Amino acid sequence: xxxxxxxxxxxxxxxxxxxxxxxxxxxxxxxxxxxxxxxxxxxxxxxxxxxxxxxxxxxxxxxxxxxxxxxxxxxxxxxxxxxxxxxxxxxxxxxxxxxxxxxxxxxxxxxxxxxxxxxxx
Numbered sequence: 153x154x155x156x157x158x159x160x161x162x163x164x165x166x167x168x169x170x171x172x173x174x175x176x177x178x179x180x181x182x183x184x185x186x187x188x189x190x191x192x193x194x195x196x197x198x199x200x201x202x203x204x205x206x207x208x209x210x211x212x213x214x215x216x217x218x219x220x221x222x223x224x225x226x227x228x229x230x231x232x233x234x235x236x237x238x239x240x241x242x243x244x245x246x247x248x249x250x251x252x253x254x255x256x257x258x259x260x261x262x263x264x265x266x267x268x269x270x271x272x273x
Contacts, residue, residue, distance in 0.1 A: 157268035160254075162198075164262055165206070170255025171265065174214070177272065178248045185212075185272065186244040190221070191235040192270045194254070196228045198263015203227040205259025208234055212241035214251045219243050225257065238272070 160171050177183070194208050209223035219241035226232040238244040254265055 157266050159267075160265045162262065162265060164260065165254075166256040166258060166260050168255075170253050172215075173252045173267070175250045175252065175270070176248065177250055182246045182248060184245040185238040185247070188238050188244075188272050189235060190238055190250065190270075190272055191233065192252075193231050193233055193266075193268050194226065195231045195266040195268075196226060196261065196263065197266060198228060198261055200260060201228050202259050202261070205257050206254065206261060207257055208232075208252065208254045210234070210236060211251045211253070212238055213243055213247040213249045215253065217241075217243060228261070228263070 162171060196206055204225045204227050206226055207223050210221040211217060212219055212221060221236040221240045224234055
């Protein structure tokens with residue numbers, strides 16, 4: 153789409169625990185994000201076609217904290233917007249990273265998962 157994007161190639165997503173991306177949101181210390189919202193777009197490009205076999209979820213700062221924001225279900229071939237208030241995490245005023253996970257709800261998938269248009273506002 154002409155934007156900077158992050159692409160992850162996967163084979164047999166249903167055979168692995170999923171993929172995990174860690175985004176650094178502040179390298180010089182802590183920033184209070186408790187009034188902010190995270191938004192990005194995600195696209196599963198691959199086979200077989202599916203309407204709702206996959207998920208994307210976000211945690212702040214990471215899954216081991218137990219501080220998950222929202223999870224969305226999605227299929228292949230459609231850009232889907234993820235949007236969630238960062239205040240859902242008790243670490244929103246002190247975290248320096250955000251973790252994004254994508255995986256299968258049982259459906260097979262081989263292809264590329266695209267992420268783009270990351271915004272915190």
